[in-house]
Amino acid sequence: MKHISRREFAALTVAGTAVSRVVSPLARGLTSAAVTVTAAEIVDRIKKKIGVDWTTDGVDTFKAGDPAMVVTGVVVTSMATLDVLQQAVKAGANLVITAQPTFYSRADAPPAGRGLGAGAAGGANAGRGLAGRGAGAGQADAPPSPATQFGPGTGASAAMPPTPTLPASFVPPAGRGAGAAAAGPAAPDPVYSGKSAFIEKNKLMVFRLNEHWNARKPDARAVGLANLMGWTKYKAGDELHYDVPPITLDALASQLKKALGARGGMRAVGDPAIKVQKIGLLPGFTQIQAAVAMLPTVDLIIAGEVQEWETATYAQDVAFAGVKKGFISIGRVVNDAPSMQVCADWLKTFVSEVPVRFISAGDPYWRPL
Amino acid sequence: MPLTAGEVVNRIKAVMAVQGVPWRDTTTRDRFKFGGPDTVVTGIATSFMGTFEAITKASAMGLNMLIPHEDTYWNDADNTTLVENDPVYKMKVDFMTKHNVVIFRIHDHMHSQHPDFTFSGSAREVGLDPMTETAPNSHRFVIPETTLGELAARVKKVRGDDAIRVVGDPNAKVRRIAIGAGMATPQNNSPDIDVVIGGEQREADQGQDSPEYTMDAATLGVPKGWIVIGHNMSEESGMQEMADWLRPIVPEVKVQHVRAGIVYWAPK
Numbered sequence: 090m091k092h093i094s095r096r097e098f099a100a101l102t103v104a105g106t107a108v109s110r111v112v113s114p115l116a117r118g119l120t121s122a123a124v125t126v127t128a129a130e131i132v133d134r135i136k137k138k139i140g141v142d143w144t145t146d147g148v149d150t151f152k153a154g155d156p157a158m159v160v161t162g163v164v165v166t167s168m169a170t171l172d173v174l175q176q177a178v179k180a181g182a183n184l185v186i187t188a189q190p191t192f193y194s195r196a197d198a199p200p201a202g203r204g205l206g207a208g209a210a211g212g213a214n215a216g217r218g219l220a221g222r223g224a225g226a227g228q229a230d231a232p233p234s235p236a237t238q239f240g241p242g243t244g245a246s247a248a249m250p251p252t253p254t255l256p257a258s259f260v261p262p263a264g265r266g267a268g269a270a271a272a273g274p275a276a277p278d279p280v281y282s283g284k285s286a287f288i289e290k291n292k293l294m295v296f297r298l299n300e301h302w303n304a305r306k307p308d309a310r311a312v313g314l315a316n317l318m319g320w321t322k323y324k325a326g327d328e329l330h331y332d333v334p335p336i337t338l339d340a341l342a343s344q345l346k347k348a349l350g351a352r353g354g355m356r357a358v359g360d361p362a363i364k365v366q367k368i369g370l371l372p373g374f375t376q377i378q379a380a381v382a383m384l385p386t387v388d389l390i391i392a393g394e395v396q397e398w399e400t401a402t403y404a405q406d407v408a409f410a411g412v413k414k415g416f417i418s419i420g421r422v423v424n425d426a427p428s429m430q431v432c433a434d435w436l437k438t439f440v441s442e443v444p445v446r447f448i449s450a451g452d453p454y455w456r457p458l
Numbered sequence: 459m460p461l462t463a464g465e466v467v468n469r470i471k472a473v474m475a476v477q478g479v480p481w482r483d484t485t486t487r488d489r490f491k492f493g494g495p496d497t498v499v500t501g502i503a504t505s506f507m508g509t510f511e512a513i514t515k516a517s518a519m520g521l522n523m524l525i526p527h528e529d530t531y532w533n534d535a536d537n538t539t540l541v542e543n544d545p546v547y548k549m550k551v552d553f554m555t556k557h558n559v560v561i562f563r564i565h566d567h568m569h570s571q572h573p574d575f576t577f578s579g580s581a582r583e584v585g586l587d588p589m590t591e592t593a594p595n596s597h598r599f600v601i602p603e604t605t606l607g608e609l610a611a612r613v614k615k616v617r618g619d620d621a622i623r624v625v626g627d628p629n630a631k632v633r634r635i636a637i638g639a640g641m642a643t644p645q646n647n648s649p650d651i652d653v654v655i656g657g658e659q660r661e662a663d664q665g666q667d668s669p670e671y672t673m674d675a676a677t678l679g680v681p682k683g684w685i686v687i688g689h690n691m692s693e694e695s696g697m698q699e700m701a702d703w704l705r706p707i708v709p710e711v712k713v714q715h716v717r718a719g720i721v722y723w724a725p726k
Binding site: 343421 | 510529532534540541546550607614620623641647649657658660662663665668669670672673674678680688689724725
């Protein structure tokens, strides 16, 4: 029912003139309203085709825009940075499908101090920015994290010297939708507001497709990387394993960097001169269990993102022990680029009304000279 | 009477308490990770982490007690059941057994000290004098205006290693710096921070994703920078200060800082 009503609404809006100015010349060139499609319809098709039970996890949702709007073009990206959004607008697209957040957090909302952090999914940054403010917690500005939990409430803090008064700068900005901060209204965050204004001005719709896409088998983050490297023919078992012609770790890392268009984000562990042949992929963010299970069975792990003081130091210890193995971290956003290229190709198989194109967010990092 | 590891730990606890950091037994971090209180101590090494490299170097110097800031078994909880079937875990344990190594981690209590050595160490690692903080424990620094590119190049030169990652417009004018240590790296969306120089943060999907924020700031012309030098690099230097702190309380043995080793190199 919902599906039908959205389609009807779309037809109405196209028939009327109310939104005609946001329909690009490309869409206007189409011969009839019968071939238009709304963002909600595209997302409904994704849900039907993805082959993974759709959960209401709050992550894979619209982050901006009215899903009932007619789509002029689709851009699929690793991360909906402002630069990608600008490129989308130039290309005449108004629906952006992104693997990573738009508004700088899993919640896709600005941090509102303690209120957001404490109960937020993941909770890794609970109370960030306001932690310890007047509460006598040991570390005023060190956010609790897996590595750094200072244990306020253990009784220790009561005996400690009073926490120095925090500079005003520790009050996070009260951006869009943020609750009033304890210290009163703060100036709007120029980055949040600048991006929001661009989205609103250009009537963009942004949909995040991450958890369901990553749950698909085979894992597109691995398939896409293998495609880029020309490794599909070397597949050894599942999409995570490849048996490639022997090559030095150093040379392979450089090839990988070039293929991915990486700048400074890629980092490697292990003797650069060792020859590697059996490659294992650990897409996205993984923890030590995955690396310990994989590294003894391969010569090299190529991972998206890991925690340095866990998986990376494991690889460091393995190399120090003289075991001829390597480890490469390419970065999570860089890993999502080939994955979303696969996603764009997949979307084209069931979205024929408008152009679908992939635009990479690139490698966020560069390396100083 | 020979000095035991248990006696060393008792003195650490006692001095911490006098300095306003009473010992909390609730922490799973600050405990023995190998060996135990009865192990006789021949010398003490502090290090960022109980890496195989740190253990081996310390042992070669005759220092059989290692006091690392981070874990030994590649996970924060030092849960050995996660790694016990790994061949390198077995090599590491065999080495420690053979060389009578004892490991006691010092993390949570170190972060409760004033100053927190990991932050002052982190500042030193990137060429900032901890004495020039804007306020005690603010971890803030103000430098003469420069560009993000020049600042990052300076940090890299001081650090001397390659795998430094930077986000932001290299031409952005910056002067107000916030320092992070390890995962305790602050976000950079505060209006009075231009640049964060920190250890490690998840790249995306957190409470505040600084890489994307900084990329968008660059697109909008808002001067912001994000320099990540690595968890190891940001906290290692603080373990030198921890060695200096320990030395007077264990005068019987040599106390020395041993680096845990470079983690990453940068592909060309």
